[in-house]
Amino acid sequence: MELLLQRIFDALFNGAIYASLAIALVMIYRATGLLNFAQGELATFSAYVGFLMLAPTGTAAAGIGLVSFLPGLPWPVPLAIAGAVIFGASVGGLTERLLIRPLEGRPDISVVNVTIGLLIAVNGLTVELWGTSARRFPSPFPSETSDFFNVGGARLRYESIGVWLTLLVLLGLLALFLHRTKIGLAFRAITANRASAQLCGIRVGRVLMLGWAVAAGIGALAAALVADVVLLEPFMMIRLLIFSFAAATIGGLDSPLGALVGGVVVAMTQTLVPAYIPLISTELSLLPPLLVMAAVLLVRPTGLFGTRRVERV
Amino acid sequence: MTAKLETTTPPAGQEYPWRHEQRPGRSRITNAISAVFVAVLIVLPFLIDPIALRRTAGVIVLTLAVLGVVVATGYTGLISLGHGAFVGVGAFAMGAYLDLVNLPFLLALPATFATSWVIGWLFGLPALRIKGIYLALITLGLGVVFPSLAKRFPEITGGVTGRPIDSTMEAPAWLGADHTITYRYFFCLAVCAVMFWMTWKILGSRMGRAMQAVRDDETSAAAFGVKLVTIKAGAFALSAALAGMAGALQAVLFPFVSHEQFNVFLSFRLYAAAVIGGAGFVIGAVYGVAALIIVPALNSVVGLLDNDVLVFGVGLILFTFLSPNGIAGSVRRWERR
Numbered sequence: 001m002e003l004l005l006q007r008i009f010d011a012l013f014n015g016a017i018y019a020s021l022a023i024a025l026v027m028i029y030r031a032t033g034l035l036n037f038a039q040g041e042l043a044t045f046s047a048y049v050g051f052l053m054l055a056p057t058g059t060a061a062a063g064i065g066l067v068s069f070l071p072g073l074p075w076p077v078p079l080a081i082a083g084a085v086i087f088g089a090s091v092g093g094l095t096e097r098l099l100i101r102p103l104e105g106r107p108d109i110s111v112v113n114v115t116i117g118l119l120i121a122v123n124g125l126t127v128e129l130w131g132t133s134a135r136r137f138p139s140p141f142p143s144e145t146s147d148f149f150n151v152g153g154a155r156l157r158y159e160s161i162g163v164w165l166t167l168l169v170l171l172g173l174l175a176l177f178l179h180r181t182k183i184g185l186a187f188r189a190i191t192a193n194r195a196s197a198q199l200c201g202i203r204v205g206r207v208l209m210l211g212w213a214v215a216a217g218i219g220a221l222a223a224a225l226v227a228d229v230v231l232l233e234p235f236m237m238i239r240l241l242i243f244s245f246a247a248a249t250i251g252g253l254d255s256p257l258g259a260l261v262g263g264v265v266v267a268m269t270q271t272l273v274p275a276y277i278p279l280i281s282t283e284l285s286l287l288p289p290l291l292v293m294a295a296v297l298l299v300r301p302t303g304l305f306g307t308r309r310v311e312r313v
Numbered sequence: 314m315t316a317k318l319e320t321t322t323p324p325a326g327q328e329y330p331w332r333h334e335q336r337p338g339r340s341r342i343t344n345a346i347s348a349v350f351v352a353v354l355i356v357l358p359f360l361i362d363p364i365a366l367r368r369t370a371g372v373i374v375l376t377l378a379v380l381g382v383v384v385a386t387g388y389t390g391l392i393s394l395g396h397g398a399f400v401g402v403g404a405f406a407m408g409a410y411l412d413l414v415n416l417p418f419l420l421a422l423p424a425t426f427a428t429s430w431v432i433g434w435l436f437g438l439p440a441l442r443i444k445g446i447y448l449a450l451i452t453l454g455l456g457v458v459f460p461s462l463a464k465r466f467p468e469i470t471g472g473v474t475g476r477p478i479d480s481t482m483e484a485p486a487w488l489g490a491d492h493t494i495t496y497r498y499f500f501c502l503a504v505c506a507v508m509f510w511m512t513w514k515i516l517g518s519r520m521g522r523a524m525q526a527v528r529d530d531e532t533s534a535a536a537f538g539v540k541l542v543t544i545k546a547g548a549f550a551l552s553a554a555l556a557g558m559a560g561a562l563q564a565v566l567f568p569f570v571s572h573e574q575f576n577v578f579l580s581f582r583l584y585a586a587a588v589i590g591g592a593g594f595v596i597g598a599v600y601g602v603a604a605l606i607i608v609p610a611l612n613s614v615v616g617l618l619d620n621d622v623l624v625f626g627v628g629l630i631l632f633t634f635l636s637p638n639g640i641a642g643s644v645r646r647w648e649r650r
Contacts, residue, residue, distance in 0.1 A: 099630065108446065113588055116581065120629065123626070127619065127622075283464065286458045290455075297442070297451070
């Protein structure tokens, strides 16, 4: 029982990370019908930039020129994460402006190609600059081995609570942004009906650029928070991206609440299935969420909470 | 199979970029380029040393895997970001047939082809319901999970460390043992040629036309009597079987299999090579693999980058913007002028 509780607590941390990445994916998917395959790699790169703000040494200092103009380096951890988020958001906005918007009217597969290209290129650049060795990105929350609440004999780490609080604050801010600001209204209008929104005088391009920036910022935040646990290395986000894709798909690609539920479900299957089914090792933890994702898609091709689409010839 | 009204159809302007002409045409420039390729392939063993030859040949056989991506993505519109996994299936199956079943090479190859075909067919079945970007997701997941999955079957895959294949292909006595690599190389070329010829015939047949009809508009294809199950699952099966043959030939060239060879970056490379070469053209696979060989070779001379995968990412983006039909599309445009 204690062990089960402990496993659920462990899964909660991952659940928050997957959920936040999934929410970022869903935001873009709702507005544009596109998925950003490069989301994870851009987030990794941003986390490295955040790492540069934390007094790196030796080979880790490559590309220091990206941040050396900033005053008062090295920065404390929360500020460096904020820096990573701002960097990620800028790159996300630029990506929309330079790589996605010019493809408007082209087939969807062009955007798939460009985001896959970006995934490969950014990953290559990360390896090129910082090599493949793993680094520890300190957590902004108390993360010593003694930092936990004892709940029924299981350890609920402060770090998990911190990540969940961050996620909830993020969701609150996102809801405020979408429902209480004019740009948020414009974003929702584009999501509902892009052509009509454009006819109403909404500058679709600018609003979407902001949307991509917010999504990339969320991704950078998730990468910086998870880098304490999975360690900062160029390939850290590929598995995470699959998990969050699975979370988003299980929840339905156009439902933010679904993404949250999906994130937790994926994290639970990832932790609990290898623990109780010996055939599936921890390393294979990717398999159950993928199978769940495939099963969900086969039964409901638009996900559990997704809107069904009627197609015409 | 009855045509379901709920099947998706892309709205106007959403067609795949590589839509026109897929039947091998008669054209001087393409023929000339093909002749140059064939000439280079034939003289290559006499120009470089065996080690370099084996390395290069390992990439050359990947042409079949890229051809697989061309069949699935370019001709049928089924985006596959996980073809590296099928290459792995082929390599492991080949190793198993050679060592565990003790089949001779000429029987192990067709057996591997059949195995990859069946596994691809099984993966093609979900593609009937999972479409477009969702299929891209599932195949990407397959590409990512494959190495860890392979490690779970150590008697076939050698687990964490990989496994040497005991039965190796040796040159016949009259040729001498010095020419083993050259012998294997020409054996692989011959198999590639047969595979290309077969794919060419299939793509030019009724099935090839049905595949393109499915890509351009699934609903109307079904309305015209194209059997979606047969075509989609068949296309995926053929595509996986081609990729599997690439893996099998790699195992012939270098009798060692390990899960590390078949990671998701192999899948990315194959996809990038197909798009850069021209996903709508059979010869696109050749151009794509030429890029896979030339870029690292140039890079080793210039020494600018530690990892050339960067080039393929940038290339994928540039080609999508400048020439969505890839090198083959550009050549074709040039010919028409």
